Amino acid sequence: MPLLSIKGLIVAADGLHLIDGVDLDVEGGKISALVGESGSGKSLTALAAIGLLSNNLELIKGRIEFDNVNIAELSEREMSSLRGRQISMIFQEPVGSLNPLAPVGVQVAESLEVHGIASGKRAFSKAIELMERVGIPQPEIRAKQLPYELSGGMCQRAMIASALVAEPKLLIADEPTTALDVTVQAQILQLLSELSSELGLSVLLITHDMGVVAEIADDVSVMYGGRIVERGSVENIFALPHHPYTQMLLQTLPRIDRPRKEELFTISGSVPSPGDQRSGCRFFPRCDRAIDDCKERPVLLPGVDGAACFSPL
Numbered sequence: 238m239p240l241l242s243i244k245g246l247i248v249a250a251d252g253l254h255l256i257d258g259v260d261l262d263v264e265g266g267k268i269s270a271l272v273g274e275s276g277s278g279k280s281l282t283a284l285a286a287i288g289l290l291s292n293n294l295e296l297i298k299g300r301i302e303f304d305n306v307n308i309a310e311l312s313e314r315e316m317s318s319l320r321g322r323q324i325s326m327i328f329q330e331p332v333g334s335l336n337p338l339a340p341v342g343v344q345v346a347e348s349l350e351v352h353g354i355a356s357g358k359r360a361f362s363k364a365i366e367l368m369e370r371v372g373i374p375q376p377e378i379r380a381k382q383l384p385y386e387l388s389g390g391m392c393q394r395a396m397i398a399s400a401l402v403a404e405p406k407l408l409i410a411d412e413p414t415t416a417l418d419v420t421v422q423a424q425i426l427q428l429l430s431e432l433s434s435e436l437g438l439s440v441l442l443i444t445h446d447m448g449v450v451a452e453i454a455d456d457v458s459v460m461y462g463g464r465i466v467e468r469g470s471v472e473n474i475f476a477l478p479h480h481p482y483t484q485m486l487l488q489t490l491p492r493i494d495r496p497r498k499e500e501l502f503t504i505s506g507s508v509p510s511p512g513d514q515r516s517g518c519r520f521f522p523r524c525d526r527a528i529d530d531c532k533e534r535p536v537l538l539p540g541v542d543g544a545a546c547f548s549p550l
């Protein structure tokens with residue numbers, strides 16, 4: 238049984254399906270990546286899963302099972318007690334997610350207090366321990382500094398420390414390294430990977446970058462226009478992508494076996510607008526393998542691994 242299992246998720250705004258029938262699993266202790274270009278619906282999928290959709294959005298349909306409970310049916314109170322305790326989330330902008338006016342250690346300590354784990358001085362010293370655990374050097378000094386005095390990478394480590402105070406089973410990391418430079422990105426991914434294997438933490442890693450997927454994920458779901466178009470193990474998908482969109486995403490990766498000056502491949506065309514509610518494949522207008530069927534005929538994602546495509550590679 239997966240730890241998190243999303244089935245048939247539909248999220249709409251003004252009657253338009255922004256998320257259109259998404260199935261997504263995260264296995265216990267595994268790192269599952271959700272990858273796709275900006276605007277494909279990754280964040281909305283995660284926000285729907287933890288009951289944090291903004292007011293203008295509607296969860297039309299969907300079963301969201303966490304630890305064998307359908308959490309889509311929980312009350313707001315039950316859901317908010319689940320958040321932070323069992324499922325935590327970190328975001329793209331570590332510096333912006335912290336309060337600029339409060340010392341970083343005080344903010345980690347506040348998370349401990351909110352979850353009733355420790356309070357006062359004990360919370361602060363536990364915060365320092367956690368900061369050390371996530372690789373912040375000189376945590377006693379750092380804990381007393383304001384966010385702007387720390388680098389982006391250190392702030393993201395502090396956010397991870399805050400997210401882990403209650404020892405959640407699942408961490409949702411939404412573009413956790415997008416705002417960081419490449420070296421720091423690799424260090425944060427390394428940390429997530431260590432935490433996953435040492436604590437048995439499951440991670441839903443959201444990213445637009447196949448390079449990030451390659452670095453630490455076990456399996457990957459590829460999202461396009463509010464739907465999952467392909468899924469499989471990272472090994473299989475990198476070795477043999479079946480969906481033309483997955484292949485295009487892989488071609489955007491820089492490769493060491495190509496000369497440096499060659500320009501990076503970019504995907505032509507743009508992500509479909511939410512107004513594109515075609516019943517056929519939403520990648521159709523950008524696809525060079527499209528056949529007539531692709532235009533209007535719905536294509537389903539196979540039950541286990543594979544691609545939702547009439548003309549797979």
Ligand SMILES: Nc1ncnc2c1ncn2[C@@H]1O[C@H](COP(=O)(O)OP(=O)(O)O)[C@@H](O)[C@H]1O
Pocket residue numbers: 250255273274275276277278279280281282291293294510511
């Ligand atoms: N609150 C909202 N109201 C209306 N449309 C939204 C809202 N949030 C996101 N969207 C739209 O839903 C689509 C998916 O958004 P999002 O999940 O944020 O994409 P991603 O995280 O993959 O970049 C986009 O077209 C976006 O403009």
Ligand SMILES: [Mg+2]
Pocket residue numbers: 279280281411
């Ligand atoms: Mg997003």
